[in-house]
Amino acid sequence: MTGTALRLGLDLGTSSLKAVVLDPSGAVVATGSSSYATQAGADGRGAEQRPADWLRAAGQAVAEIRATLGHAATAGIGGIGLAGQLPTLVALGAAGPLPPAVTWLDDRADGLARAVVEEAGGDALYRRTGMRIDGRYLAPMFRHHFGHRHGDVRGILSAKDYLCFALTGRSVTDPSTAAGYAVFGLEGGAWDDELVRLWQLDPALLPEIAPSNAVAGPLHEAGSSLLGLPAGLPVSVGAADSVASALAMGGLEEGTAVVTMGSSTVILDSVRRPVLDGAGRYILTPHAAEGWYGREMDLLATGTGFDWLCRLFEIGPDRFAAEALAAPVGAAGVSFAPYLGGGEQGALWDPSLRGAVHGLALRHRRGDILRAFLEGVMFEIRRCLAVLGEAQAPRRVVVAGHLAASPGLLGMLADVLHLPVAPWPGASPAAVGAALNAPVAGAAAAAAAGASAEPSEAADAYEALYEAYLRRYPLAAR
Known part of the structure; x- marks a missing residue:
């Protein structure tokens, strides 16, 4: 060095x-x-x-x-x-x-x-x-x-x-x-x-x-x-944290969507043309590099919702993941609308939305509720990617945050999205993106994301579950 x-x-x-x-x-x-x-x-x-x-x-x-x-x-x-x-x-x-x-x-x-x-x-x-x-x-x-x-x-x-x-x-x-x-x-x-x-x-x-x-x-x-x-x-x-993260995680590559999961979840892809959405469902922001743009969608309370459930049930993140993964696909019939931050953005843009749990019965366990929350978050990510896909469909996804550290949760997201999902290694992607923009001549790009999780047989089951979720929590009328 x-x-x-x-x-x-x-x-x-x-x-x-x-x-x-x-x-x-x-x-x-x-x-x-x-x-x-x-x-x-x-x-x-x-x-x-x-x-x-x-x-x-x-x-x-x-x-x-x-x-x-x-x-x-x-x-x-x-x-x-x-x-x-x-x-x-x-x-x-x-x-x-x-x-x-x-x-x-x-x-x-x-x-x-x-x-x-x-x-x-x-x-x-x-x-x-x-x-x-x-x-x-x-x-x-x-x-x-x-x-x-x-x-x-x-x-x-x-x-x-x-x-x-x-x-x-x-x-x-x-x-x-x-x-x-x-x-x-x-x-x-x-x-x-x-x-x-x-x-x-x-x-x-x-x-x-x-x-x-x-x-x-x-x-x-x-x-x-x-x-x-x-x-x-x-x-x-410097740059906004969302596009700095995208620069680090996906580079300037069309067809790659990055999902940065912190207090909120940012979904962003990189495009060469400033294409606006006819329904205004995503924001279009200048990228960290001139001539590029980011199509961005933000889910407001995913990480804070995760932390809230950890506090509510008095468990840590590892226990949360273990119990959620032990629950069956579809959370034994429980669905969770993860709008816990007082409204939602993402594809919905409705400040009146609130969180909801549907289908609870005496037979359900804590793990079913935890899995239902994660499935709800992942369904909302899929809903956002579907909006981006109307003009340019992402071919792969790179994820940073707590999901990236868990092979089981990463595989679950690949199943829900029906797309390959790669984890971003531990360092803050926004800080890495900031470093990539540091004025140092002749420096190389950052290291690539890890090996992708591929959709499994469970992906087929999620097709019907996703459609049922959309019927229960449809797009808001604009």
Whole structure:
């Protein structure tokens, strides 16, 4: 590990900051992480975080990297790439961020956003932005939370953009992250003046836009002190965590869909043409590489639903998987609609949806309920892939998250999808994708996903079960 071809990637996620270092071949040689808390707002609602906690976590995660590599190897880091949760709002004041940051989990601006979108026309906004705008985008968040404090604000940034600002002093975003501001024009690839006026936003508050792999600037002295790395290292502008994950897991390859399972589940494929969905069921976002786009669908409460069931039944993830796999295909007649986050996106886009368990009887066991939940999540993933398949059908799937670590669950997903499913190895795919965009010349791509699980005989049984699930939980009328 000599020379300056080591790449450091930082992913500022929803609950923790993950760091990875790639060697010149693209292999992961060190990882680090540090978590932070999410709090409700002063009104007891919402989901807020402290930007200072993100910076503390960045320092701790990179300290873990330095301890693993040692001084000599750490000196070989030639550049830093960034990725981050989207959209999460940071308002900058004269002396730094005006805490707290309002995360993408916060729905308090939904009412305002709904009124503006209805007046402007949701379909028209979708054609203009590629997004299904709601109160979790930065412009409506800012108007709701900071509209009365315009005089205090010097700029607005998403979470990843704030991390870039803290490391380099430059206020800059990339197209994939800019899409989360709700004022980015997909066709023009720039801030849209009409959308800026729609949300009553001062354009002077917006950062400049540059390609995700462009150099935002050198690591300045404060960034050097924070990370314990030499000042002057080039830092990339970075990308949204969803497209950074897709870059790592599937590369820029049409026909490969990536499924990233964290607090929510992101389903995304890569396409060369900006093709919008006639029904607006997926969002179309600029990719981490120029000239490419990601068709993205998000299931809101899959990982949080998994964790909730673990707490409810007082079991760990391994026990959850073992009992679910021991239950029969079809969960002995139990079905579970996994809409546990107060509505759903995915292919449904219905904020009124709630979770439901159907078919319970006294004969059922805990494992039947756990399997039914997993089958419900997998049926929703299949529903999303079917929507993407109307224009371009995925030929294979790569999965990251808790399912990827279990051969049994991976095989179950292959059966439900009737597609080969490959696991992504342990390191955070968004952090790896961030490292791939680090400004280091001559570096190789990341290592490939693992061997695919192929559909088994159980796949045939899931055809009828999936059709029954769709009849019980149909597409919402639009």
